[in-house]
Amino acid sequence: MTESLGDWRRTHYSRQVKPDMNSQKLTLMGWIHEIRDLGGIIFLLLRDRDGITQITAPSKKVSSELFEEIRKLRKESVVAIKGTVQESGKAPGGVEIIPEELRLLNQSQQPLPLDPTEKVRAEIDTRLDSRYLDLRKHSVNSIFKIKSRMLHSVRLFLEEQEFIEINTPKLVASATEGGTELFPITYFEREAFLGQSPQLYKQMMMATSLDKVYEIAPIFRAEEHDTLRHLNEAISIDVEVAFADQDDVMILLEEMVANAIKDVKENCGEELETIGVELEVPKTPFPRLRYSEVVDLVNSQGVNLRYGEDLSRAAEKAMGEVMDGYYFISDWPSDIKPFYVMPNSENPEVSQAFDLMYRDLEISSGAMRVHLHDLLVERIKSKGLNPDSFNRYLAAFQYGMPPHAGWGLGAERFTMCLTGAKNVRETVLFPRDRRRLTP
RNA sequence: GCCCUGGUGGUGUAGGGGCUAUCAUGUGGGCCUGUCGAGCCCACGACUCGGGUUCAAAUCCCGGCCAGGGCGCCA
Numbered sequence: 001m002t003e004s005l006g007d008w009r010r011t012h013y014s015r016q017v018k019p020d021m022n023s024q025k026l027t028l029m030g031w032i033h034e035i036r037d038l039g040g041i042i043f044l045l046l047r048d049r050d051g052i053t054q055i056t057a058p059s060k061k062v063s064s065e066l067f068e069e070i071r072k073l074r075k076e077s078v079v080a081i082k083g084t085v086q087e088s089g090k091a092p093g094g095v096e097i098i099p100e101e102l103r104l105l106n107q108s109q110q111p112l113p114l115d116p117t118e119k120v121r122a123e124i125d126t127r128l129d130s131r132y133l134d135l136r137k138h139s140v141n142s143i144f145k146i147k148s149r150m151l152h153s154v155r156l157f158l159e160e161q162e163f164i165e166i167n168t169p170k171l172v173a174s175a176t177e178g179g180t181e182l183f184p185i186t187y188f189e190r191e192a193f194l195g196q197s198p199q200l201y202k203q204m205m206m207a208t209s210l211d212k213v214y215e216i217a218p219i220f221r222a223e224e225h226d227t228l229r230h231l232n233e234a235i236s237i238d239v240e241v242a243f244a245d246q247d248d249v250m251i252l253l254e255e256m257v258a259n260a261i262k263d264v265k266e267n268c269g270e271e272l273e274t275i276g277v278e279l280e281v282p283k284t285p286f287p288r289l290r291y292s293e294v295v296d297l298v299n300s301q302g303v304n305l306r307y308g309e310d311l312s313r314a315a316e317k318a319m320g321e322v323m324d325g326y327y328f329i330s331d332w333p334s335d336i337k338p339f340y341v342m343p344n345s346e347n348p349e350v351s352q353a354f355d356l357m358y359r360d361l362e363i364s365s366g367a368m369r370v371h372l373h374d375l376l377v378e379r380i381k382s383k384g385l386n387p388d389s390f391n392r393y394l395a396a397f398q399y400g401m402p403p404h405a406g407w408g409l410g411a412e413r414f415t416m417c418l419t420g421a422k423n424v425r426e427t428v429l430f431p432r433d434r435r436r437l438t439p
Numbered sequence: 440g441c442c443c444u445g446g447u448g449g450u451g452u453a454g455g456g457g458c459u460a461u462c463a464u465g466u467g468g469g470c471c472u473g474u475c476g477a478g479c480c481c482a483c484g485a486c487u488c489g490g491g492u493u494c495a496a497a498u499c500c501c502g503g504c505c506a507g508g509g510c511g512c513c514a
Contacts, residue, residue: 040472058472075465090473111449111466111484119476120451120464125506177514197514223513224440230513313510338514365514408514435506 003103014051019094022087029080056096076108142271147415153263163212168201181222194220202240204396206404211242228423233432240406246352246368249405254286277420287327310336320360330354339379342368358417366407373397
């Protein structure tokens with residue numbers, strides 16, 4: 001029933017087929033999006049990675065064998081079609097293909113687990129179960145083309161500034177930074193964990209003279225959260241810079257973010273149009289608010305927030321009402337930031353840490369780090385952690401650790417900002433959340 | 440982890456003690472030479488699982504499983 005690819009190769013994608021190619025022969029390959037059989041004429045919609053082309057088969061213009069073959073096609077089957085471009089005002093986009101030969105490369109079973117034409121919208125749970133089919137929808141795969149472009153832009157930007165891409169282990173012995181829960185795993189006869197962040201490793205790289213490093217890699221959090229903005233496996237864009245303070249890396253971060261948005265806007269026009277997003281390139285520098293100012297702002301919005309508390313969801317939402325785009329929150333209380341964050345030398349109650357927000361969503365956090373060994377030990381103790389379990393990390397601070405600063409940016413949350421996705425799961429091919437471990 | 444809501448054909452839904460279970464889409468078949476959410480005709484296909492109440496349960500009660508939302512937790 002099905003035929004082999006043989007020596008046929010695609011000559012064009014759908015989006016490349018234009019009316020001025022009239023009479024040109026070409027070969028298209030893709031999926032049957034829709035079939036409209038009118039009896040004496042059949043319209044096929046052939047969909048490929050970013051477009052749809054109409055294949056028009058009038059019974060008088062194509063052979064009866066081919067006409068019968070086309071009549072028997074089923075939605076979502078994979079086909080290769082050789083044909084001629086026909087300019088036509090009656091066709092969508094002013095152009096259609098008159099088929100001459102067809103190869104059925106693979107038949108799709110029926111019924112489909114969801115409708116790729118989106119006449120009936122499936123729920124996210126159904127869509128994730130059949131993600132391969134869901135991703136055939138241009139509205140869905142556009143998100144991943146945008147995410148890809150954003151990551152590409154981030155790499156270009158950092159490489160241009162002579163950053164070195166590093167890879168740090170994801171299998172780690174405990175020595176947790178604290179805060180989050182870790183996923184325990186079996187490492188031969190020992191217990192180990194999946195890494196919550198490359199934090200301790202990228203800091204150790206500061207003692208190597210590599211000076212400017214970045215890593216784009218998965219991070220794992222075993223929190224039982226169940227929200228539209230949390231994942232148990234996410235991609236973190238992590239940066240660490242030696243001989244720098246928090247202000248230096250805030251500038252780096254805002255320039256990188258603005259650059260990525262500009263790049264996506266310039267290179268993903270069709271994808272943005274497909275998902276109906278009008279991107280605005282933010283002006284730099286981004287507004288900078290102190291944590292204390294945020295407390296006042298939130299309270300003035302009628303949401304109770306005491307100085308010293310981390311932002312509640314209600315507080316974030318209140319900020320989202322006041323602030324429209326990207327902004328920094330700096331000068332956080334030391335108490336609610338991790339041990340490796342540098343306290344302000346004049347007022348150690350306040351830290352040299354910042355978060356980057358987009359409206360009500362935290363997308364990045366960073367800081368000037370503690371580079372002094374004894375202060376670091378003191379900070380570890382004050383967080384109720386045992387310095388002994390950080391020996392290998394702490395040693396790197398005893399033989400020449402320069403001052404340094406850095407941040408981590410959540411790739412999925414940033415993608416939410418770029419695409420307007422309301423659910424972070426929309427920005428991951430195969431999301432891992434509290435309940436989902438497959439596919 | 441807490442709170443709320445829900446689970447009905449492949450998909451998305453209506454129905455809330457007494458049916459042959461609604462509609463759309465789809466699927467299979469038929470008609471139709473300009474469809475573009477094609478149209479028309481015929482057919483197909485479903486009450487999350489277990490227990491209970493009742494003459495009678497998709498519907499009410501209890502429990503499990505699964506899902507959606509909110510919050511908490513979240514370097």
